[in-house]
Amino acid sequence: xPSRDDDxxxxxxxxxxxxxxxxAEPVELSENERDEVEEIIRKTRERxxxxxxxxxxxxxxxxxxxxx
Amino acid sequence: xxxxxxxxxxxAFLSYGETYRFTSFDNVLMALYRYTCPMTxxxxxxxxxxxxxxxxxxxxxxxxxxxxxxxxxxxxxxxWEGIVRSAALDFIKKNGIRQSREYSTDDERLLDNxxxxxKRAEQSERKIILEDVLSRLHPHDREILWMxxxxxxxxxxxxxxxxxxxFRTKYAIHRAxxxxxNLFQSGPAAPKKANPERGKKAPGNAVS
Numbered sequence: 229x230p231s232r233d234d235d236x237x238x239x240x241x242x243x244x245x246x247x248x249x250x251x252a253e254p255v256e257l258s259e260n261e262r263d264e265v266e267e268i269i270r271k272t273r274e275r276x277x278x279x280x281x282x283x284x285x286x287x288x289x290x291x292x293x294x295x296x
Numbered sequence: 297x298x299x300x301x302x303x304x305x306x307x308a309f310l311s312y313g314e315t316y317r318f319t320s321f322d323n324v325l326m327a328l329y330r331y332t333c334p335m336t337x338x339x340x341x342x343x344x345x346x347x348x349x350x351x352x353x354x355x356x357x358x359x360x361x362x363x364x365x366x367x368x369x370x371x372x373x374x375x376w377e378g379i380v381r382s383a384a385l386d387f388i389k390k391n392g393i394r395q396s397r398e399y400s401t402d403d404e405r406l407l408d409n410x411x412x413x414x415k416r417a418e419q420s421e422r423k424i425i426l427e428d429v430l431s432r433l434h435p436h437d438r439e440i441l442w443m444x445x446x447x448x449x450x451x452x453x454x455x456x457x458x459x460x461x462x463f464r465t466k467y468a469i470h471r472a473x474x475x476x477x478n479l480f481q482s483g484p485a486a487p488k489k490a491n492p493e494r495g496k497k498a499p500g501n502a503v504s
């Protein structure tokens with residue numbers, strides 16, 4: 229008696245693995261897209277660095293608590 | 297690709313150790329963008345390129361923010377994917393997903409009867425079929441299948457990443473696979489029809 233796993237009409241594990249691997253392939257970028265992503269990375273980094281600098285500045289300018 | 301990214305990450309950390317400049321990670325992020333797009337699309341269902349870029353931007357910001365907490369003894373890509381996961385889910389909650397039609401009429405032929413066509417299809421056509429079937433699963437199931445098939449992770453490894461017991465993870469993998477196979481058998485999703493009654497006031501509620 230065939231088991232449920234013998235159902236040949238369903239994609240096999242190997243077929244699925246192969247097709248998933250294809251789906252996960254890194255995208256190829258055109259030169260324009262590459263420039264656009266570089267710009268995103270640069271802006272994000274600068275935004276983070278600015279945030280860090282502001283936070284450090286706020287820390288420095290915070291008054292030192294004095295004992296009463 | 298995973299090995300390439302790990303090499304870039306090691307190189308970036310070395311350079312960062314000398315310069316303390318975050319520019320050291322630019323190349324890593326560029327490679328991660330190419331690697332992340334298929335995941336944002338197929339796991340989180342974000343197909344619109346502009347929305348994909350927004351999720352990447354938020355992920356990159358979190359990357360810088362949590363970089364100091366990254367334990368270099370542990371694999372990098374699962375750490376990064378955790379960041380993308382939270383950024384993508386937050387994005388979807390806030391903005392929703394913009395639908396973009398991208399299948400050609402020829403591709404739609406493949407989706408008419410996934411199972412029969414799958415058996416006869418070329419590998420490139422199978423990619424389209426699987427993409428469509430995946431899009432009809434719940435994101436949690438897609439995540440589990442992605443980890444299982446793309447990264448080849450065992451149930452134990454997945455359980456650590458998703459912070460669930462091994463028993464629950466094994467069950468989740470089994471259930472996701474079952475749903476995937478059921479979708480192959482059930483054929484394409486029925487197109488949503490506009491409801492002509494929608495927007496009409498119920499007779500009893502009419503205000504004169």
